[in-house]
Amino acid sequence: MSNEHFVQINDVTYHVVLEGAGEESVLLLHGFTGSANTWSGLIEAYKELYSFIAVDLLGHGQTDSPEQHERYRMETAADDLKALLDFLGKKSVHLLGYSMGGRLALGFAVRYPEYVESLILESSSPGLRTTSEQEVRKKHDAELADRICAIGLERFVDEWSRIPLFATQERLPQEAKDRVRAERTAQKTAGLAGSLKGMGTGSQPSLWGELANMQWPVLLLAGELDPKFVHIAEQMANSMKNHELIIIKDAGHAIHVENPAEFGRIVNEYLKRRKYNDN
Template identity: 50%
Template structure:
């Protein structure tokens, strides 16, 4: 693995690279409270056949956490990715994004559809359809951001790991659960709070109307126990022209954490069909 820090539009951005440059490229984008570390097991497997790039998104992991919430907006993060791909000289990579990272990946794909080879979305969505839904979610995200800043990272993580979305992770080994918790505890509270304000699901634009025009191959991955995102994926499947939806049995929201080997195998199997 090669770990590097790049100046991307004024933000020090942490990147990990695995595999050989001549191989097909796949870029991994983590979810909220995550980092490149969440991908280590999957990235190790994929790097045998792919050139794997994992990025700490703004406000997360070892990437900087600017004080201005506007710097975290979707259009800013799309511009960051575009600049990073130019710096790394990536040509038509595959994008794999989980949850928040999936929303960023979809945002990039909708903005630069000619510059990617395919899109793989794990437990993700195109955002909220109506302005009312976005306003309600914005208010909730703002309250949560304030809570992180006021109560501190440990109390927030205590709360976050107990939300219903992550209930299935209770079946993981104690060691695995502790690793997930420690990854969250190492986050910068300013980065997490501003991420919610700048690119929370309520703050980002809706990409639902963009899906029909995106012709590249798309894989949607969801866990069978994550009913909300199973339903979102079914709706997305009706709109993407070139799409496959795979549901992983006995998995929840974070499939790559709960079943990393099965997740990597499904990715590899799908990519061989392209």
């Protein structure tokens, strides 16, 4: 990917990819074990229509991996994104987030609503509803973080790739599976551990209570073969006023990997409608 930049934000160096010639700016936030490269296919297909900002989130890709896991908290990560947009001179953007990146996109939108044109959330959630659920998940995330450090990155990636959430990716061509694995094994052990402890689902604030107050348009995407996140998306839709919900057939959790052409088409059509409606 071209147009790569390293930007100092709040004492952390972020790796950012800027690509595209369109008037509409789209901030792209990847999932856990991902990077800006997650979006290379989408960017290549639509760079003539949009200006993409793809970020390696804290602890991922070529962005720094701070030692203190508190530095990875969602609120702090959202502050970093706001500072990055200020640095780039972007007053507002469309946010597209996948899984962990979708949780951060939602958290950013709640914290800095004036920066948001619209939200596209792929296989995402507003966190957990109750403190007891959060505590159980926080313990699980901490144990997983410790396991990454104990067994090393390569073995962790092998185990992570085999969890039920990604079972549908076994159907992918070998080339696609190799790309996913290469992105995961290019991570840093400390960064993934810090991300789990600081911005895991158990650690983030619950945003369920914020959904009814959201004013921006929201597109919710889930794969029909990912029943957990289909259910979450349906629950989110029930709480939102200005939303669209699309369930993509024959796709699991990572729609952009399993059906990239359909994913790109849906995103592009949604953004075009936003531009038409705004005008």
